[in-house]
Amino acid sequence: MATRYRPHISLVGLIYIIIGLFIAWDRGYIDASLIRRLGSALLAVFLWFLILLGVDLHITA
Structure with a gap:
């Protein structure tokens, strides 16, 4: 019987990432402009057929 590997993140890892995001936002590494550009890029990747239209x-x- 084959077992499936499901990657998971621990609670400590999740807290580490959330704190890192907060610090990056607080220090100006992440701003609203970056989030808008990232959002647009993700939409373009997943909804590429709409761009062609x-x-x-x-x-x-």
Whole structure:
């Protein structure tokens, strides 16, 4: 019987990442502009067929 490998993150790892995101936001490494650009990029990757139809997926404030 084959077992499936499911990667998981521990609670400590999740807290570490959340604190790191907060510190990066507080120190100016992450800002609203970066989040908008990342969001637009992710939409473009997952909804690429809409781009071919002429839909603008840029997130604006």
